[in-house]
Structures are given as C-alpha cells and as structure tokens.
Amino acid sequence: MLDDTLKTQLKAYLDKITHPIEIIATLDESDASRDMAALLHDIDALSDSITLAMDGTDARAPSFSLNRVGANIDIRFAGIPMGHEFTSLVLALLQVGGHPPKVDADVLEHIRSLPGQYRFETYISLSCQNCPEVVQALNLMAVVNPNISHVMIDGALFQDEVAKRQIMAVPTVFLNGETFGQGRMSVEEIVAKLDSGAAQREADKLAQKDVFDMLVVGGGPAGAAAAIYSARKGIRTGVVSERFGGQVLDTMGIENFISVKETEGPKLAAALEQHVKSYDVDVMNMQRAAALVPGDLIEVKLASGASLKAKTVVLATGARWRELNVPGEQQYRNRGVAYCPHCDGPLFKGKRVAVVGGGNSGVEAAIDLAGIVAHVTLLEYDSQLRADAVLQRKLYSLPNVTVITSAQTTEVTGDGSKVNGMRYTDRASGESRHIALEGIFVQIGLLPNTDWLKGTVALSNRGEIEIDARGQTSVPGVFAAGDATTVPYKQIVIAMGEGSKAALSAFDHLIRTSAPAEEKAAIAA
Structure with missing residues (x-):
C-alpha cells in the first residue's frame, strides 16, 4: 500500500512514539477492506510499539480504531485515510502514541475541562483540503479528553449514510447524532462552540x-x-x-x-x-x-x-468573493466552483468551463482561460456585456468562447464530488437550460x-x-x-x-x- 519512500518517512515519525498503540480493524470482503488491511500491515511492520488486530466489530466496515494501551482513547477511521487525510493518520498515531501536540497549553487545558460526553462523526472526502483540519482537531480532542470520541467517515465508501443524512458538503460534523457544523473549523473554534462561556x-x-x-x-x-x-x-x-x-x-x-x-x-x-x-x-x-x-x-x-x-x-x-447564492454553489466550492482564474485556471487545462459575469473581470477571466481550457462559456445577466469595448472585441475574436447574455444562473450541478454543469434561465424566453461543464468561475466582483x-x-x-x-x-x-x-x-x-x-x-x-x-x-x- 505504501511505497518505500513513504515507509521510510513514516518510520521516522513512528520512532517518536513513547506509548504502545493498539490498532483494531473491522473488515469485510470488499476491495476497500483489502486495501485497508494492506495499509495497516505496512504501518504495523514499521514500529514495535504498534499492535494490530483484525477482529474488530465496529458497525462500519472497513474501519479501524486507534487506542493507547491502558488508556481510554476512541479515535476511528471509517475509510482509508490517504490523500489529504494521510497527515491526519500520521498525527493521530503520534498523539495516541504520546507525542505532544503543537497546541497552546491553555487550549489543551480547556479541552480537558469540557464537561459531558461528546461523540463526533466527521464525513469527509479524501480530495477535500478543508477536511483534514477538522479531522485533526477532533482527533486531538479525543486524545486529550477521554469523554470525547471521534470517527472520520469517508463519504465515498459509506454512501448510504450520506444519503440518509442528506449530506451535501464536506466536511460535515455530527455531535451526538445531531448536525454540529460544516466547513473548515480549527480546534479553537470547535472548543469555543462547545463552551458557551468561552467567548465572554x-x-x-x-x-x-x-x-x-x-x-x-x-x-x-x-x-x-x-x-x-x-x-x-x-x-x-x-x-x-x-x-x-x-x-x-x-x-x-x-x-x-x-x-x-x-x-x-x-x-x-x-x-x-x-x-x-x-x-x-x-x-x-x-x-x-x-x-x-x-x-x-x-x-x-x-x-x-x-x-x-x-x-x-x-x-x-x-x-x-461575491457569490451567486444559488443551489450547489457552496457544495461544489473548490470542487469545480472557483473564484480566481489566475490561481485556479491552470487546474482546468483542456476542460470545459463557464465564467459568470460580463464586466471587465469576467471578460478578462474568459480571455485568460480561453488560452488554457478547451472551451469557455461566458454568461451575463444583462442583455449585453458591461466590459470595456477593447476587451469585448478580444473576447469575440476567440474561437473557443461562447457568450450568452440575458442568462440568470439558477443552479450549480454536480455528481456529488465535483461540478458537472450549471443551469440557467434565458431571461428573454423564460426557458431553463443546462450546460455540461467541469468548472465554473464566478466573476461578479x-x-x-x-x-x-x-x-x-x-x-x-x-x-x-x-x-x-x-x-x-x-x-x-x-x-x-x-x-x-x-x-x-x-x-x-x-x-x-x-x-x-x-x-x-x-x-x-x-x-x-x-x-x-x-x-x-x-x-x-
């Protein structure tokens, strides 16, 4: 599962473990379980401080738990924490193994003093860049306070849960079965949200x-x-x-x-x-x-x-960024919905994209993107573009650009993990139309x-x-x-x-x- 270079790097981290760790896996006959077993065997072989068992009985398979021998730590990964979440796995191993976290002492004390029981579940995507901060924060809290448990859940592997709970964006966090929050959250933000008196x-x-x-x-x-x-x-x-x-x-x-x-x-x-x-x-x-x-x-x-x-x-x-405020925009933000063509444009090389906005910024974005992507569709709410004439002349000279005016964007569509198009209403005819796309650049200011x-x-x-x-x-x-x-x-x-x-x-x-x-x-x- 891990290549030799990654094994060498991981071993250097695992050498910092000061307390023995138990890993207990719950597996089934799926390919994902076989991949998880391969990953855990690789980790087990890298440190004498790690004990691996394959007889777990967790409700989710594949999954595995981490615990410090003789302690009461409840951290679980329901899914294979690779991609962006590999760092979350490494940090969890280190912290469960006794390596001190890089968090202010007063924050750690605040976590220890939280009253009550907290059962956190975080639904993530392995391609999500915002998810690891939330996963790492909640894992840390579970290490520090035995009354806190946390499980990371890969939504792609547990789609029935995603559908049942109507999860439309990641990360989505549940606390004791109820929605707690969505999006990026630091450990300080989570603790402040749990402790109503912290702000004062x-x-x-x-x-x-x-x-x-x-x-x-x-x-x-x-x-x-x-x-x-x-x-x-x-x-x-x-x-x-x-x-x-x-x-x-x-x-x-x-x-x-x-x-x-x-x-x-x-x-x-x-x-x-x-x-x-x-x-x-x-x-x-x-x-x-x-x-x-x-x-x-x-x-x-x-x-x-x-x-x-x-x-x-x-x-x-x-x-x-001024937002469209239409369904799907937040769900696919950074998963096809972008706001900076200079930064993110090259990521869409050879793909079909749309630019929403016919002012100078929108037309400039369309011109820039036309040299990178396969095709650009520019949509403007007004009946004509508002950009400077010189920019419009350049735009209309490009063979891979389509301009649609009197277009009111009504929805961003996707396949659950990334954008696959957008829906708009032709303000002249009232007809609703759909465009197949891989990316949408919002340029309305x-x-x-x-x-x-x-x-x-x-x-x-x-x-x-x-x-x-x-x-x-x-x-x-x-x-x-x-x-x-x-x-x-x-x-x-x-x-x-x-x-x-x-x-x-x-x-x-x-x-x-x-x-x-x-x-x-x-x-x-």
Missing part, C-alpha cells in the same frame, strides 16, 4: 491588554506581512483576526506565488501564521472587528464586546470586508478603503493594505507587499508623532 472569558481577557504600538486587523497575507515588519522594528505588535489566513484558506492551488512553484492555500496560511508567531506578536484569533474609534489612541471594538487600543492601526481585513468601517474612514463607491501611496487612510494613524483597499489587482503577492508598506508607513508615523515635545518644537522652528 476571552473578551474579558482581551480587555486587559495593554496599548499596542501597532495593531493589525486581519490575518491574511497583508496582515501577516504587516505584523512581521512591525515586530522586526521591536515595537509592541498585535494581530486580531476572525480566522488567520483569511481568504487564502479557501484557495485550492496556488501556482503564481513567486519562488514557490506550487502550494495550497491552507499550507501557505499555516506558514504565514508560523512565521508571524516566530516573532513577539500577540495573535488574537477568532475575533471579528466591529468598530473603529479614532483618537490619540485608536480603539478597535470587537464583536465579542472587548476593545483594543493602539497608537497606530493597519487595516487588512481583506475581501470575500469582490466584497471588501469594510462594512464595520462605514462612517469612520473614507471608502470608495465599491466599499474599498481609500489609501494613498503610503497606505495612509483618511484617519491619522490608521493605515490599510490588501484586498480591502483601492489598490488594484487582488493577488496574494501584491497584498504582502502592500502590508509591508503599510507597516513601514505606520512605523514612520509612530516615530514622528511620539517625538519629544522639544524635538517637535525644534523641527517646527
């Missing part, structure tokens, strides 16, 4: 924070770059974000990040967070900014009720995450934060960077540069405004 305790804790020299609002590429540049100046730096990594977490393939040939969004987001935390930066995650109050000390009020104060602020709240800033800083008519060449906003001491601003071309590498620039500008402002009074008088003279 965290808010009380944040309220006691000292004044920051520079507070960065947002944990995406722009915010991470700003925090690093600030911290390297030796000043008191904080980052407050709703989820560290931002929109990057939802990006499948990244192949245009200079010097990195290819990576995935979650990997880049994890690297950003690790880099930021290598400096003396106070990272405050799972916190949404609610209001900005200018003054000598700038106040950022949070949705939790807490507030933070700083001498300078860098706003890097990013943007979110971005929505900057700036609603909370209205009336405080100057915003463009698109809601973007207006900044000058130095990243300064209309409010003294408040700077901004990245996709939330008026800077064109919303790209990761550009956001990082803008974040760095904003931090340097904020530091320059900090130096000038904190100069001693006599020095200011001398300068004025």
